[in-house]
Amino acid sequence: MSSIDSNISYIRFFYQQLELWPVVNQRFSDLHTQCKTKELPTGHSRLSVQFNPARIQSAKAKTDTQSIQKRPCFLCDANRPNEQMHQDLEHDYRLLVNPFPILPIHFTIAAKHHQPQSIFQEFTSYQNMLNQFSELIVFYNGPRCGASAPDHLHFQAGSKGYVPIEKYWNTDYEPFLQYIRQKDDLHTMSEKPSHYGIFLLSNFPTPVFVIRTHKYIDASPLFHTLYRALPSGPSPSEEPMINILGWQKENGEQIILVFPRSKHRPDVYFRDDDSRMSVSPGAIDMGGLIITINQEDFDRITPQTAHDILSEVGIGKKETQETIEKIHGREYQLPEQEPVIEVGILSHNVISFTLNETYHFGNQEIIGEQSVAFTDGKLLWNGKVYPKIELIPEHEGDFTLPEVMIGIQFHWQKKETQTFKGGITLLPDNGQVVLVNRVKTETYLSSVICSEMNSTSPIEFLKASAIISRSWILAQKLHKNKKTTSAGVCGYTNDKEIIRWYEQSEHQLFDVCADDHCQRYQGTRRITSNNSLKAVTETRGEVLIFDHDICDARFSKCCGGVREEYRYCWDELHIPYFTSHQDKIPAIAGNLSDEKEAKKWIESSPECFCNTQDRDLLHRILNQYDHRTKDFFRWQVTIPQKELSRRIKKETGIDFGKIIDLVPVERGPGGHLSRIKVTGTHCTKIIGKELEIRRILSKTHLYSSAFIVEKGEEENGIPQSFTLRGAGWGHGVGMCQIGAAVMGKKGYDYKEILKHYYPNTTIKKLY
Ligand SMILES: [Zn+2]
Ligand SMILES: [Zn+2]
Ligand SMILES: [Zn+2]
Structure with a gap:
């Protein structure tokens, strides 16, 4: 009955279960003998309908909160029928044979613990299942989108080759995918669109968002971008209404279809005249295999009604367009005036500093030595407790930190008195006081370039470096909290491979730290009038731009x-x-x-x-x-x-x-x-x-x-x-520093240097 290798452990499990559970075995046999299927060809797509009387339970399931609370959860260990076996899977999931099948092989994959149906945190598990059950399709019905157990997290998996959208994918659908430009991923858009990413399929009765990925690529950033862009759920606490259906190809590529929904059930479901139809779509129906529980519905459903039902419960053109726009992200608003950078200078249980000019704190004028201590999740300053202290300088600002260790993580052991310009913000965090310096971009940059670069280097090389550094800091600020790629250690490990790479993590309380983790920043004493400073001032406001965004230089x-x-x-x-x-x-x-x-x-x-x-x-x-x-x-x-x-x-x-x-x-x-x-x-x-x-x-x-x-x-x-x-x-x-310095010495100017190392980019003066 199936071409799947019966040595696969979950297939063996499937047949063992059928042997021991005659009722369910009978239902699987009925699928072949009694459940009729017919094709419903429409203009563009080939839908089909299955008559499946055993599904009455699911199609008529009451999924309102009260009904759910009244019944025992049939996915919890304690309430499952005695005959139902389970196989433990990774990440606390259990494999169960679905007792009311639609597909010749049909599993329910239920979380071990009773927890609400919700996909956002579980997407990685879902992606793993596509790989683990690579011979099957794996699908998800959102709480109001066909799940008959919205209170217990679960997925389903079943035979390939029965759901039309999957069956005809390669010929009828994949060639028509439209790539959706994703803002943080826009670099992939130059000549040819990325092979992996988020796409829209519009030649299906209902709009389908498609994530094309690979078993080795963590697609959760893409999924989370899509999830956030979808029309919001029926209430703020509920997820967007969706069905998900996906599978893995032989080469490891994964196709994940996301069907956004506007309705749980179509209008015909609620009619009380002859036109009533008991169709309650889940992922399989959305994929084009419509399930009817009675003979009449099966007989009278036409390609047009099937088409209309799918487009009725899916989302409309307007919502689709809005979703695409949200995925694109609004164009980043490039700054037109010199931005203020928030630099995390240090953290300690007590921080002492000296204000060398007058600062304002509310109505008070403050000057001279200050000391702020952490106390009970708050800040203690001059005998009073504050959740946050913000000091605004009367003029440019001027303060000194006496003999502090430099750098917020202290791995760079050096004590030094430091002087800073700009404002001060003090915050409590993790048992310590954090001192943040609010400083103008160019002041910050002058300090960084003067302390990091040797001012006897070729001036055009210094200018190129200043632009790179400015692009980095402004991109950091602009893209803050908008990253869709992961941070920290990325990659994957399996029995054959250890593949890792490292992405810089973002700071939550400020834009950048003063340590080597970001760029080393040691205050204004470092700013000396030399070629390094000249390189910063002569390129004031200039950054590297690609496609309306600041480059990752x-x-x-x-x-x-x-x-x-x-x-x-x-x-x-x-x-x-x-x-x-x-x-x-x-x-x-x-x-x-x-x-x-x-x-x-x-x-x-x-x-x-x-x-x-x-x-x-x-x-x-x-x-x-x-x-x-x-x-x-x-x-x-x-x-x-x-x-x-x-x-x-x-x-x-x-x-x-x-x-x-x-x-x-x-x-x-x-x-x-x-x-x-x-x-x-x-x-x-x-x-x-x-x-x-x-x-x-x-x-x-x-x-x-x-x-x-x-x-x-x-x-x-x-x-x-x-x-x-x-x-x-x-x-x-990117730029080869030695090469760039040699170019500078040979007489190339900074524009030529940057053009050589970052082709396709332009230099733009923002302010
Ligand atoms: Zn449960
Ligand atoms: Zn940092
Ligand atoms: Zn080189």
Whole structure:
């Protein structure tokens, strides 16, 4: 009856259950003998209808709160029939055979604990189920969209090939998807739209939003964007009305259909004349397989009525358009005046500081030494308790922090008196007082550039760096709380692979911290009148723009000759200004993905901007550069077996045993490895992406992941060491600092430098 491999454990479970539960076994047999199905071809789509008398329970289910409260929950362990078996799944779910089937194989996947039907937090589990049940479709009925147990969180899974939208997907629907531009994802829109993302399907009787993703890509940011954009639920506490139906293709790609709903049931359901029809659509009906519980309805339903029912319970054109607009996001309002930046300076249980000019606190004028302490979730200042203290300077503002450790996280151990301009906000947080400096963008930037950049560097390079730094800080402020990508450690781990990348996390209480985590900011004492300051003032208000938004202007120390593409280091996004190009003019697109090409390239010393012997220039550009720093345009390290195996075990938490081989699996066109296969005597795994490879192979991080591997002498088949020969320093995406400095020295101006490293962007003066 099914082409699915009966060795799959959930299929075995399915047949075991049928053997032990005759009533349900009979219902599954009835599906083939008694439940008739007929096709309902309409203009564009092929719908169908199934006569299924056993579904009467579900179609007539009373799902109002009172009725639900009165009945025992049939998905809770305690109330399920004795015959009903279950299989435990990950994340506290239980697999149950659905006793009222629509599909030849039909499961209910119920949460172990009784909790309301709600998808927002559970989307990741849903996506996992698509992979776990890759032979089936997996679907979700929202609380007022066909779920007969809205009080108990559950999904369903069933045979592929029966629901028309899935059955005819490849030919009738997928080719007609319209990509919806997503604001934070707009970089993917240049020439060709992203393959993965949110799409609209409009050649179906009801509008369908489609998330196309891959089992290895966490689609929850996309889903959450869509969820927030949908028409709101019937009440503020309820989720938007939706059905979800999805499946995984053989290549791991996942199709997730989201059917927004305007109605629980169509009008015909409530009629009391002959035109009444007991159709109560859930995900399967929305996907085009309409279930009727009586013969009359089955006989008289026409393609047109089926079409009308779906479009009636779905959302209209206006709501669809509004949803799309919300997904796009309103255009970010670029600032037209110099914004004030909120910088988290430090946190401590007591903070003392001196106001060197008059500040206002309500009607009071304050000056001189102050001390604020944390007390009971609030702030204690001059004997009074406040939830928050905001001090507004009379003029520019001027205050001093005596001998404090610099940086909010204190990993940078240094005591120093610091002076700041601007306003002060004090907040209680986590048992401590947090001091936030409200400072004008250009003042902040002058301090950052003066303390981070050597002012004897070429001036055009300093200007390019000032614009990058300004773009970063303003983007940070502009995009705050609007990110749809994840933060912190991202990626996935399974039995074959460990793939990780790192995204900077956002601060909640302020825009940026004063530490290296964001940009090091040490107050106004750092601002000295030199070339660094000149670079800031001469580029006042200028930022890097792509498609009406401020760019993510990433940079690294040395690209090694070819810049890398963004997606080999971070998320799978195509960003048109982070493409792979050689570091010379004219720049030719890089193509070092091929192992042989990469080897040839790394073993050579090609002419490019960052291939420089100018030691004096290097000294000026790189903070960390000293005499111990070896060459990094081309470098070599040898790692002894013992150190390597210990290191890998420590970083992955997995004992690989002795390391037998390190094999490149995937390289970006810039030559940087994004996946490497680590073969040990105990286990073998693929590790990625770029930074994870560097981190796992060396305590001090390898200079880059653009390397080739040579095995050292072997003892009993175990190499005693590995020699890595590599190119460049850092991820290689965006501006190559060394290359840019050389360009500056060679007489290119900052506009040419930025155009070279961030193609397709423009420079815009905001204020
Ligand atoms: Zn329950
Ligand atoms: Zn920070
Ligand atoms: Zn370079």
